[in-house]
Amino acid sequence: MSALIGTRPAMAEAKSDAPPARRRHDRAWQRPGVLSAASVLLLLAAWQFVASRGWIPPLFLPPPGAVWDKFVRVASVGFMDATLWQHAAASLARVGLALVAALLVAIPVGLWMGLSARVRGILDPFIEFYRPVPPLAYLPLIVIWFGIGELSKVLLIALAIIAPVAIATTTGVRGTDVSRLRAAQSFGATRRQLLWHVVLPSAAPDILTGVRVGLGVGWSTLVAAELVAATRGLGFMVQSAAQFLNTDIVVLGILVIASIAFALELGLRALQRRLVPWEGKA
Amino acid sequence: MVRLDEIVAGYGEPGSSAAVLDGVSLQVPAGALLVLLGPSGCGKSSLLNVIAGFIPLRGGRARIDGRDIRGPGADRGVVFQDDALLPWLDAAGNVEFPLRLKGMPAAERRERAQHFLELVGLRDQPRHAVWELSGGMRQRVGIARALAADPQVLLMDEPFGALDALTRERMQELLLRIWATTGKTIVLVTHGVEEAVFLATDLVLLSPRPARIVERHVLDFGRRFAGGEAARAVKSQPDFIATREAVLAAVFASEPDLQAAIG
Helix, strand or coil, rough: CCHHHHCCCCCHHCCCCCCCHHHHHHHHCCCHHHHHHHHHHHHHHHHHHHHHHHCCCCCCCCHHHHHHHHHHHHHHHECCCCCCHHHHHHHHHHHHHHHHHHHHHHHHHHHHHHHHHHHHHHHHHHHHCCCCCHHHHHHHHHHHHHHHCHHHHHHHHHHHHHHHHHHHHHHHHHHHHHHEEEEEEHHHCCCHHHHHHHHHHHHHHHHHHHHHHHHHHHHHHHHEEEEEECCHHHHHHHHHHHHCCCCCHHHHHCCCCCCHHHHHHHHHHHHHHHHHHCCCCC | CCCEEEECCCCCCCCCCCCCCCEEEEEEECCEEEEECCCCCCCCCHHHHHHHCCCCCCCCEECCCCCCCCCCCCCEEEEECCCCCCCCCCHHHHHHHHHHHCCHHHHHHHHHHHHHHHHCCCCCHHHHHHHHHCCHHHHHHHHHHHHCCCCCCCEECCCCCCCCHHHHHHHHHHHHHHHHHHHEEEEEEEHHHHHHHHHCCCEEEEECCECCEEEEECCCHHHHHHCCCCCCHHHHHHHHHHHHHHHHHHHHCCCHHHHCCCC
């Protein structure tokens, strides 16, 4: 601390006409990324400490080392007839399929709702009605209707994604800049051209935000979707492990589910920066 | 030629709100640079929007070359104060946009876009993202885009209102040069008195709401600049200053509240 304070006068003497660069983050350890890494490492250390002291039995909290061993084991040998990668692939395939299906429904519906107050009036109550209901609550109904196959699982995840994407698309469409619409109209744009060349690109930043939210919700529906008659999947893996009190695999599953969600979110953010770099700037 | 007869127009349903324009008649001669000048909120932009076909008429007739104006059309190009560029297209893409809507082949489109970008002095920035350009450059792209569609009339709604004073003067000079080279009819809305007097061949002064035409002047300061005189020289000539002050006095006189406020 004193060393840090000690550098201040030296810096003040050295300064010429250069502006004080990034005063807020000028100390390396204060950068947000560094702080995040530090807090994660601190938590891991506390976990290791508590587990090694035997304060909490491994049945409730296995030590980090045991979870790592399980990771290596499940990744190579497998658990419940499938390796970790096969479980992850099964889950990703379900969510991916659900995402595609949801986008095919949600974007046209959102467009339509954004363009017409009448359509909005008709569809809004349904979306707002099912959106806050937890997927676990309507899962039994979906199983009764569509059976215990893959369709029900994908449908459950898709339903979770549809609402946020449709709502975001509606918002984006309604926020289309009037001057841009008028400009295109004054160039003789047809209704179709307006939709394709002005409205849809205008709504793109909102749609992508909707996809980010939707994918997060869809991914978190995974465990519920894999409750029924699944033989593979990360959600299935966690539940099976819980039944055998394999706490280390439960913890491992949670960590893997969280890591994949984090990676997806980072990927989508990168996609957003690439596809709609003008967002918030124009 | 644009011809407005006894125009009545307003926003929302008739009867729900007072008319912004109540019986305005105006003719825009071909090749003119007609400037609509008036205090903020007087309805000068509404008048421009009537010509553009953006707002429907409650009464009167609006025609261009004898045809009734029923909506926006490619015969009238519009330049907006907020530039209304499409940020997902680069500078050239924006200029090509009206041509793309018409289905012009890509090679021809590119060539035309380049021509108009050169005309507005943006020859070297065709692939620039528009949201990275300065306000003045964005307006240049907007003007190039409107011209690329080859309209009969160019409608400009406070195009330089959001620019800094220096850029504003540069853009006025650019506009006069474009007007002189293309021979387009231009209708421009502004609340800047000096800008109006400098640019206009026909200066129309509007009263506060509901807008009425208070005065109409035929001027030639813009032509003097286009003829080769320096802009600042034109603007400091005695007759320019006299006209500017006379128009300014008329603007103040048309607005009783403002007149009371300044005593």
